Amino acid sequence: MDDATRLAVWDSRAPRSPRVRRRPLLLLLLAVCYAVAALGGVAASNAGNTYRSLDRPAWAPPTWLFGPVWTVLYAAAEAVWDAELAPAMNALGIALHEEAALDLLLEDLG
Template sequence: MTQTLPRDARQPRRLRRWPLLLLLLALSYAVAAVGGLASSDAASTYRSLDRPAWAPPSWLFGPVWTVLYATIAVSAWLVLRRRPLAEARAETGAWSAQLALNLAWTPLFFGAGQYGLAFLDICLLLAAIGTTMVLFRRSSRAAWLLLVPYALWVLYAASLNFAIWQLNG
């Protein structure tokens, strides 16, 4: 008599990992969508602010963040496909914290016009990204590398946030 395995057990392990990637992408882009809802007039608000000469044009933010949210999700996926969630609690916690801080920034900056609080948030975000990178590096060099552009862009955004706070405060 042969034993029939559940359908999931018959699938190659790598195929079972794709739903996790889709979930992580959905979470990352949900943060983008909620941030967008919180600041539907962000482009016009940004254009109306006094900005430093090195500030990018408003149209650049959408394409950059579209790519960065994908790299944020894929980096977590690279870690979580190697280790069960129960064994990656620190990594998952740091990743979730940076995503939450990322989500908080847009309503603070654009929705409430609280440039100082937004700067505090983005500084905490940088710390959370750094922590995530350190933890991810232990599991996957590729996951760590995928977060480098994110960290650099947020560092640039923090500098821009500070300059706008000083010019418009």
């Protein structure tokens, strides 16, 4: 076997990069996340009617205030994220961004 053939055989047996090996796991975890989100959406499909039927205390804020307050909170979280504090808040920041996106999606669907 000459050197070129030996090199070609060796290259074809080279281990794949860690990124390629983790791709199926990433796809599986994404599928699980979306399945759980869909299940939660189905389970909460009647949440608006349930919330309106609750006996809320007199000090409870009006329902129209929910959207603006959470918008301000998410904008504040974004400001903190942009203020170079990302290394200290990496996990929290990612969770807040995902929560914000999910809330916006669910608000549009509702």
